[in-house]
Amino acid sequence: MINKTIAELSKELHAKKISSVELTQQFLDRIKKLDKNLNSFITLTEDHALADAKKADAQIAKGATTPLTGIPFAHKDIFCTQGIKTSCGSKMLDPYISPYDATVVTRLKDAGTVLLGKTNMDEFAMGSSNENSFYGPVKNPWDLERVPGGSSGGSAAAVAARLTPGATGTDTGGSIRQPAALCGVSGLKPTYGRVSRYGMIAFASSLDQGGPLAKSAEDLAILLNAMAGHDERDSTSVDMAVPDFTATLNDSIRGLRIGLPKEYFDEGLDKNVAIAIQNAIKEYEKLGATIHDIHLPSSALSIPAYYVLAPAECSSNLARFDGVRYGHRCKDPKDLEDLYKRSRSEGFGSEVTRRIMIGTYALSAGYYDAYYLKAQKIRGLIREDFINAFKKVDVIMGPTSPTPAFKLGEKVSDPISMYLSDIYTIAVNLAGLPGMSIPAGFANDLPVGLHLVGNFFEEVRLLNVAHHYQKVTDWHTRSPKGF
Amino acid sequence: MEWETVIGLEIHAQLLTKSKIFSGASTAFGAEPNTQACAVDLGFPGILPVLNKEVVHMAIKFGLGVGAEIAAKSVFARKNYFYPDLPKGYQISQYELPIVGKGHLDVQLEDGTMKRINITRAHLEEDAGKSLHEDFHGLSGIDLNRAGTPLLEIVSEPDMRSAKEAVAYLKSIHSLVRYLEICDGNMQEGSFRCDANVSVRRKGDSKYGTRTELKNINSFRYVEKAINYEIERQIALIESGGKVTQETRLFDPAKNETRPMRSKEEANDYRYFPDPDLLPVAVTEEMIKTIRDELPELPHQKRQRFMEQYGLSAYDADVLVSSRALAAYFETVVEESGASAKLATNWIMGDLSAALNKENLEITESPVTTAQLAKLLQRIEDDTISGKIAKTVFEALWNKEGDVDHIIEKHGLKQVTDSSAIEKLVEKIIADNPEQVTDYRSGKDKLFGYFVGQAMKASGGKINPQQLNELLKKKLSA
C-alpha cells in the first residue's frame, strides 16, 4: 500500500479495499518507527489524522468524495494550521500555535486529505540542505549521511521514505525542486500567483510559491487541482481560470520543442548527473520531441541578484518577530531594545541572521541603488531571457541540481557554496515561471532530478510532459532501501 | 534684522471608511483595546494585506479637490522601523510613487486676500497603534485597534510665511476634506492631525534656513501657538550666535513651548522598498471621471457663488462655507423665508452661532430647525415682531417651546402697529412726565430717548419703533 501513488490509493479507498483509518494508521506507524532516523517531521498530529480519516471514511460511504478524500498527507511547517504548532523550523515560533489555517491548508482539508503532521524544514525556508532547522537536520533516506536538500527537505524525505503519499512545500529559490531531486521524488513549483500565499509564512514575498511534492506527476496534478486558484486574501494571487490539471496528462507530446540552455550544462555540473540528464533527453526524443539549444545569458547572475532581493524582503518580513504579540520572548527584558534584540537573536538561527543582515544592508541608505535596484534590473533581464526563449521552445530542461545529495556538514561553513546548489532553480523564481523536478535516474547511487521549466501558467504542459516520461521510465517508483 | 518665516505642513487626514486600509476590521473609534485588531492588523505570520477600494476613491476625490494630477500607477512601499505600536516592523505607505501628485489650494487670509498654497503630494498609508503610558507594573500597554486605519498624508510646499497663514491653510484643508466627506476632521480624536516644518531666514535670503519639525499640535490654536513659539525660539537662537538643529520637536500646550523629541531611530534609516505583498495601484481615466462627476461643490466654488448670488462679503461667505452643513443651513433658510440674505447671515452668524458655541453643538445638531429660523425671519420682515423681540422668540425656539407663531401668540409678543393705540400710550406718557416734557421742549433733545424707553417699557417692547418715533416727535413738538 505504502508504495502506491495517490491516484492508486484513491482507487483503493473508493473501492473500499482499505479504509482511510487503516491507511492512515499504516503511515502513522511507519512515521513512528522510521522517522527517528530521518527527522522529517516536526509535529505528528495523530489524533487529528485519525479524526480526519474517520470523517473521510464516512464521506466515502456516502459517496461524496474527491480524488483526495481519505488520503494521508503532510504540510511543510511553514503553512499555518489552526490549533496546531506552526514553527517554520525556528525557535522563534517553537511556542506558536496558529490561530488560523492557510488557504492551501483549508483547500486540502476541504478536499478530504488527512493531516499526518507537519514536516521539517530549513528555518524560515532559508537553506538548501535542511541543516538550518531548529529541530535538527533531516537525513536523506537514500543515504543517511547526506542531506535531503532544502528548504522543503522534510517533505521530500518523507515522501521518498514512504512516510506520506504527498506533502506541501514552498519554493523561493528551488526549495521544492532541489529537495525533490535530491530525494528522488516529484515536485512542482507553480507559476507565481497560481497558489495562494495566505497563511504561508513569508520568506521573500515576491518569490515564494507553494506547491506539492509526491511520487508522480499525476499525483502532483491531483494535488494542484485542490491547491490552485484565486484567493481574495492574497493580493498577488492571480484571478484566472484554473484548468483540470489531470485532464490533459495523456495528451500527445509529439512535436514538443525542448530547449536546453547552454548555461545549464557547464563545468559546475557533476559528470554523472549530466549523463542522467542526457539520457532523459534521449527518452524525450524517442517520444517525439525536438531538441533546441537556447541561451539564457543573464542566468549566471541569478544567484547574486537573488541573494540581494530575497534577503532584502526577508529582513522586512521577519521584522514582525519581536517578542510582543506571539513567538519567542526573551526572559526579563530590561528595556524595549533589550526585548527586541535578545528575543530576535535568541529566536533566529545563524543563516536567518545572515540573511536579515545582508537584506538590511542592501536596503540601507546609500546602498539601495547599488544592490537592491541593480538586482531588480537583473531580475528584469532574467525574465526577458525566458520570455525570448519561450518564443522558440515549449519547455526548458536541464538538471535540477548540479550535484546529487551532498554530505551533512559539507557546506555548512561556506554559505556561498551552499547558495550555488540552487544555481539552476533560482532564475525560475525570479522570472515567476512554473518549474518541476522529476526523478531521472541515479548518479553514484543517489537520485538525480530532471528540471522542467514552463511558460507562465503552463503547469498543464509541464505535468503532461512529465507524465509521459513517467509512463516510459520507472525512476519515480524506486524507493530507498530500508524504507 | 528682519526675519522671514518659512512653513510647510504635513497633514494626516484619517479617511472615513468603515474598514481598515488593508483588512476588514472596523475603524470605529473608542472600542475596547485590541478588539478591532484582526490578524492582518496584528501582523500575524502568513497574513497578507488587501487594499480597500474606498480608500483609493477618497484619495482621488482629494486630488481632484486640489486640482492635482492623479497617478495612473502608484506604489505602496514599506517604511521599516521597530516600535511596539507598529506590529509588522514596517508601515505600509507610499514613497516614490504617491497616488496624488502636485496640486494647490487658494486660501483666504485674514485681510481678505487670497494666497495660493502649493501641495507637493498626498499619499496613502496605514496608521499605527497606540502605546498607553499608564503603568502596568513598570510596563507599557499596547492597543492596536488603530493600526491599519487609513490615512491620507497631505504634504504642502514651504509656502506659508506666518503662523496665521499656516492656520488659514490648515482650516481650508480641514473644510475641504469634510466637504468631500473623506474625513470627519475631528482633531480631538486625532482623525485630523498636523506636523509643521518651520524655519526662519533673513529677509531677502534665497536659501531656506534649517528647519525643525513640530509634532503633537492637535488644534488650530496650538498650531498657531507652537509655530509662533518656534519662530521666536529660532530667531533668538540665531541672533545669540547659535545654530538651529534639524530635529523633531514636541509641542507642550501646558507650558506653551516646544522641546526636542528623542529620535525614533538614530540614523532614521527607514529602508523604504516596494511592498512585495501589494501590486501597483492602477487608477483608470474612467474611475477618475466617475469620481469627478460625483464631486460636490467645493468650498472655494461655494464661497465665490455666495458672494455673487447673495451679495455677501468675503468674510461672511468664508464663515458660511466653512462647513458644508452650515452653508446648506444658510441656503435653506434664505430659500424658505424669502428674507434678505443679509438678515439670514446676521442671525446664523450671530445668535445661532453663539448659542451653538455655548453648548458646543454642531450646526447639524441645532435645536432650531431651518424652517423655524425661516419663519422667524419672515415675522421680522413682515413687522409682526421687532428684531429685539425676535431674540426672545429665538430663545423660546431654542428651548423647544414650539413653532414661531405659537410662541408669539402665547407670550403676546406681537408688535403693536395700531396707531390709535400707540397714540393713546404716547399721550399717557406725556401726561405722566410733565417735568421731562418741559425740559425737552426747552431744548434738552437728549430726553427723546427717555420717552422711547418709557413707551417701550410700558408696552413690553412690542411697539413698532418707527411708528413710535414719529408719533412721539409729533406730540412733543405740539
Next chain:
Amino acid sequence: MSLTAADVKKIAHLARLNMSDTDVEVYSKQLSSILEFVEQMNKADTTGIEPLAHSIEIAAPMRDDQVSETNQRAAFQAIAPQVEAGLYLVPKVIEGE
C-alpha cells in the same frame, strides 16, 4: 565591499539583533564575502532596464469597504507572551522615543 566591525554593529542595530564581539568578527567576514559575491551583478549592463518588483503584470486587486472581521482578541492573545486588560505589555515606552 568589505564590511567593518562598525558597519556590522550598525546593521545589527537597525535589524535589532544582538551581536557579541565574536559574532561581529564572524559576520563581518561572511557578509563581506557574500557582498563581494553579489557584486558580480556589476558585470551586467542594466542601462535603461526597468527594475522588476513582481513577475506578474497585474494591478492590485481592491476589496469593497466592508467590515468582515469579528473580535478574536481572546484567541489572538492566548498565544501572546504577556497581556493584561486586553493590552500587549512591553517594557516602558518612553513618550516621544
